[in-house]
Amino acid sequence: MTVNIITLGCSKNIVDSEVLAARLQRMGHRVFFEGTMKSDIVILNTCSFIGDAREESVNEILVQVDRKMRRQIKKLYVVGCLAQRCKAELEAELPEVDGFYSFADLHKMVDANEFDLLGTSERLLSTPPHYAYLKVSEGCDHQCSYCAIPLIRGKQVSKPIPLLVEEVRKLADQGVKEVMLIAQDLTYYGLDLTGKRELANLMEALAQVRGIEWYRLHYAYPLNFPYEILDVMNAYPQFCRYLDIPFQHISDDILKDMRRGGGSQYIYDLIARIRETVPGIALRTTLISGYPTETLEQHKELVEFVRRNRFERLGVFAYSQEEDTPAYPLGDPIRRNIKTRRVGEIMQLQESISRELNEAKVGQTLKVIIDSEERDHYVGRTEFDSPDVDNSVLVTKEKPLTIGEFYPVTITEAAEYDLYGTLT
DSSP states (O other): OEEEEEEOSOHHHHHHHHHHHHHHHHTTOEEEOOTTOOEEEEEEEEOOSSHHHHHHHHHHHHHHHHHHHTTSEEEEEEEEHHHHHHHHHHHHHOTTSSEEOOGGGHHHHTTOSOOOTTSOOOOOOOSOTTEEEEEOEESOOOOOTTOOHHHHHOSOEEOOHHHHHHHHHHHHHTTOOEEEEEOSSGGGTTHHHHSSOOHHHHHHHHTTSTTOOEEEEOOOOOTTOOTHHHHHHHHOTTEEEEEEOOOBOOOHHHHHHTTOOSOHHHHHHHHHHHHHHSTTOEEEEEEEEOOTTOOHHHHHHHHHHHHHHOOSEEEEEEOOOOTTSTTGGGOOOSOHHHHHHHHHHHHHHHHHHHHHHHHTTTTOEEEEEEEEEOSSEEEEEOTTOOTTTSOEEEEEOSSOOOTTOEEEEEEEEEOSSEEEEEEO
């Protein structure tokens, strides 16, 4: 049969879809990742992280139900976080869907006695062929007050280093040149396996794999940060000077209410040490605005935090009340328009910071990987940019370039979130 897998949500979901696709292909099905194509089966991999993600997932289910009613597809199955969290309600409300599969039930879909998304190195890539995501662990042991991930994905389970090395070798053999390490909590990798943080050892092992030119690290939990990973980053040029480290807030009281651990001084000291140890590193962080106990003064403190630290990359979420989380009884007292205004204020500040940081790169020659070609230019990224979420480099078409290859590009202009350059 032809199977079309549609993936919503984060890069961890992308990997899950790719593992599922490899299994279906091994069963003899033809698998695609095309949202609107006619097919025998559609599998929708959903997200349920925050309210907006749930709404997007439900809307996409309705789109696919309509396609089924119009006989553009024969069967519709829903998997992923929304199916895990809301299976009973969805089955009652959407009888047109042929099956909702929680993570524990996926083996039934693929006709296996058991099926572990984390326990294999086989994948069918849905990303462009020159980059891929590497999910090193599943779940999370933290109990952040606002977060439903432990309820959906369970406790942290780390993938052993030999299996990850095997997976990356297969990716390199397929032509992948850039690998993004991802997890809900990357810096706690390995604690469940050995009782110790093993991220530095994993990085050392991956650095030995030939063919991968760039690795980058996503979702590093700040508390008890393993500083040894910075030494590995300095020792191996394959590791981009890039770190995704969500701080969520800076107010001591809010951090305590969020159950994040540490405090504002710890965060300021951590940022200073990271930047001192790895000069020129690009820090990406994520913040939450409008937490139920956030006052106007605490919002101003968060704005000042952004102003002082001048993050190279930054995103902000408006607080989303999640059922069964520790923060749920607090309600959602801050009005949506106030949260929207606070998010906008932070992002307006970040826009000016990003422009200033980009303008400082004018005249520099940077290593750029080419992701795609458009009519007037090529679109690429530097080591400071992850796909889909960060800046792009628009390279003039002076001569043909190869998608997925690296080139030296001299930056000639800068905007808020883009650089412009010419081949050196």
